[in-house]
Amino acid sequence: MLACAGVNDIVSAVRDGSASAVDIARDTLESIRSQDSFLRCFTDVTAERALQEAAAVDIMRAAGRPLGPLAGVPYAVKNLFDVAGLSTLAGAKINAERSPALRDAMLVSRLKAAGAILVGTLNMDAYAYGFTTENTHYGTTRNPHDTARLAGGSSGGSAAAVAAGMVPLALGSDTNGSIRVPASLCGVFGLKPTFGRLPRTGTLPFVASLDHLGPFARSAEDLALCYDAVQGFSDSDPGCVRRPVEYCAGRLDAGVADLRIKIAADYFEANAGSDALEAIELAARALNVKQRVVIPEAARARAAAYIVTASEGANCHLPDLKRRAHDFEPLSRDRLLAGALVPAAWYIQAQRFRRWYTEHLTALFQDTDIILAPSTPVSAPLIGEDSVLIGGKRVPTRPNLGLLTQPISFAGLPVAAVPIYRPDRMPVGVQVIAAPWREDLCLRVAAELERLGVARAPIANL
């Protein structure tokens, strides 16, 4: 079924007329209908819109007009993206009372312009404050590779929908690891671009200083094609940096012989469980990488990220925290209330430390092109498993799933989250980290790991 195919197969079929975009959209909607009541990836299915967008693609083809690079490709978005006509839930019961969005988020508009077909919005941790997509109001998203296990979060619906084969592409957001953590647990590719690369216009903010948007896919090429389609500066987001569009999809086959690749040592090894260490070992062996590098003050960077997150995250919701704290997600309400009380001195010191840390971390790239680190300390925990074993110690699951992603996003570096394939085992991901603005290198290494057979994102057998 083409609905389960990769991007290039779908686009080729639509272009040469061997399949219609409407038929692909119908198949996709049927796949969602048959699987999602159990997996809980979707919070809204935009069937009418999908069929209209698909029909428009078919009409353009019939008229001989040029088709976009993602013509007929179904996708879905985390429900913090504005979608015209839907309330932007951001995983929160409170937001269901909001008026429907009047227009699409900027990245949704760009995907539409590229010919992609929006089929729905996806589940997440409330207000993106979590790593598990356990949502008291909208349900827990299940991991398609083992439905007794967590999908990860906060973009859990996005990762799980791609892993289940319901869509080939999805968009999510990553503040502290919310693309990389679910990509790791669900065994799919994810890209967290450089902070400031993609405009966040029309998405509900969580932590403006740290919020990134990015795609999920089942191959490095699909990931790059989606990323290319959404690139471009916009001054409507004050965090967006004026950079030229730097296309990546056509540059994936350059290999890695010219790249100086190292393994993140120290903090990233000490806080990795056996699955994560095995994933790094598999990736490093395939790439013939032995050299290690210490990222300075990684634990402190995580601490500072925690403070910035708590403070800014709470500030976004202060009026509702004052008026109706009872209506917040119980799993994050007390954290938000505590975050509202953070003294300015702690917050400012964390932001000043971020300056120091970013300068020292980016300096490492003077003699390094890529750093490899595990995406998560463990593979997917069971739903309801309150603690996990890391470094011989049992620690709470929820806050520690982002242990290895937070120090990287705190500096805003680009990262491809690459699923390491281990037959008959749960997937676990590796972060491929590059210097600022070098998403092309992250994606090249991801493609090379895929070519070598180490990275794979097969559709889950449900």
Added chain:
Amino acid sequence: MLEADGTHSGGTRKHMELQTLDEEAINILARALGIELDPEHLKGVMQNFKTIAAFAAMVCEFPLDEDIESALVYRLCSPAPE
């Protein structure tokens, strides 16, 4: 990493604030912001605030030169969406 009691094992010491912080102090802080904490939320808020305080201790004990400025992003932008 975060321990089961909500503290952080990477910190080298705990701030005085952690030892003296009590429910009254949390309520005073909350009221200053106009938040009236429900008694059933207080324990959880307190535990989370202690976690943040432990992380803050790690950050605040790190010496920074006075010329290290905040990493905040602020740029004037046009009001019109794309």
